[in-house]
Amino acid sequence: xxxxxxxxxxxxxxxxxxxxxxxxEDLGEMSWNLIAQIExxxxxxxxxxxxxxxxxxxxxxxxxxxxFDLDTGRLSMRSEPGEPVTPAPGNGSTTHIVVxxxxxxxxxxxxxxxxxxxxxxxxxxxxxxxxxLPGAISTFMLARTLTxxxxxxxxxxxxxxxxxxxxxxxxxxxxxxxxxxxxxxxxMRYTDTAPGSSLMQLxxxxxxxx
Numbered sequence: 001x002x003x004x005x006x007x008x009x010x011x012x013x014x015x016x017x018x019x020x021x022x023x024x025e026d027l028g029e030m031s032w033n034l035i036a037q038i039e040x041x042x043x044x045x046x047x048x049x050x051x052x053x054x055x056x057x058x059x060x061x062x063x064x065x066x067x068f069d070l071d072t073g074r075l076s077m078r079s080e081p082g083e084p085v086t087p088a089p090g091n092g093s094t095t096h097i098v099v100x101x102x103x104x105x106x107x108x109x110x111x112x113x114x115x116x117x118x119x120x121x122x123x124x125x126x127x128x129x130x131x132x133l134p135g136a137i138s139t140f141m142l143a144r145t146l147t148x149x150x151x152x153x154x155x156x157x158x159x160x161x162x163x164x165x166x167x168x169x170x171x172x173x174x175x176x177x178x179x180x181x182x183x184x185x186x187x188m189r190y191t192d193t194a195p196g197s198s199l200m201q202l203x204x205x206x207x208x209x210x
Contacts (some may be wrong), residue, residue, distance in 0.1 A: 047143040048154050048190070056194050063151050063191040066126060068198050070205070074121040092122030097129045098184065101141075103148035106132050123202060126192075130184040131155040139184070145190050152190040157203075 052059065093115035098106040108117055118128060131146065131153075145152035190198040 003209040022098060028145040048145065052190070052194055059152075059174075059195050060191050060197075063189065065191045065194055066124065066189065066199060068124050068126075070123060070198065070202055079121070087117070087122065091119045092119065094121040095127040097127055097128065099146070099148050099187070100132050101134065101146055103146045103153070124199065126199075129153065129187045131187045133183040133185065146187070148187070150178050153187040154190050154193060155185040155187040157188060157193065158186050 054103065094117065095108070095110050095115065097108045097110070099104055120126070121128065133141070142156035145154050147153070188199065191197070194200070
């Protein structure tokens with residue numbers, strides 16, 4: 001079995017080399033996802049990072065990363081001890097967008113005037129985009145990007161309770177035959193996760209273990 005697997009792996013590599021030019025000329029994100037997953041081999045979960053390490057210049061030139069000054073944002077929140085300052089109206093107000101795996105908007109609060117506050121938005125000025133999952137999370141589901149606003153987005157960086165809530169049901173839901181709220185994962189522009197980007201510098205400070 002091991003020998004057969006190795007032979008199959010070599011065949012896939014040879015096939016990729018013969019068809020790489022045609023796949024890359026397609027320029028579709030699904031084509032790039034296919035190449036990334038093949039090259040990752042057994043470490044599928046690292047496919048997006050491996051591709052980004054290899055194609056960082058090309059990706060960031062096509063989609064410039066978001067820029068924000070983390071130090072300026074942090075200093076703007078400083079106040080005298082015992083004298084907290086209320087944020088200015090709109091400062092930190094979060095535009096929350098939910099999309100499906102095809103990048104189609106499911107919901108948004110863009111037109112609402114009273115948006116919730118978020119430290120993430122206050123520091124970055126970026127919206128909160130989440131992906132609504134159709135079912136249980138799998139490695140191959142996470143080892144891909146989706147296209148939203150004509151850009152690739154990834155959703156394999158963070159999880160949490162919102163990522164598993166679709167897999168649990170309350171007693172009332174079980175009795176009525178309905179399901180719980182869908183599972184959601186935060187999504188980020190693929191280019192924003194390039195090494196050295198403003199967002200990755202922020203993540204390194206907030207979650208150094210990642």
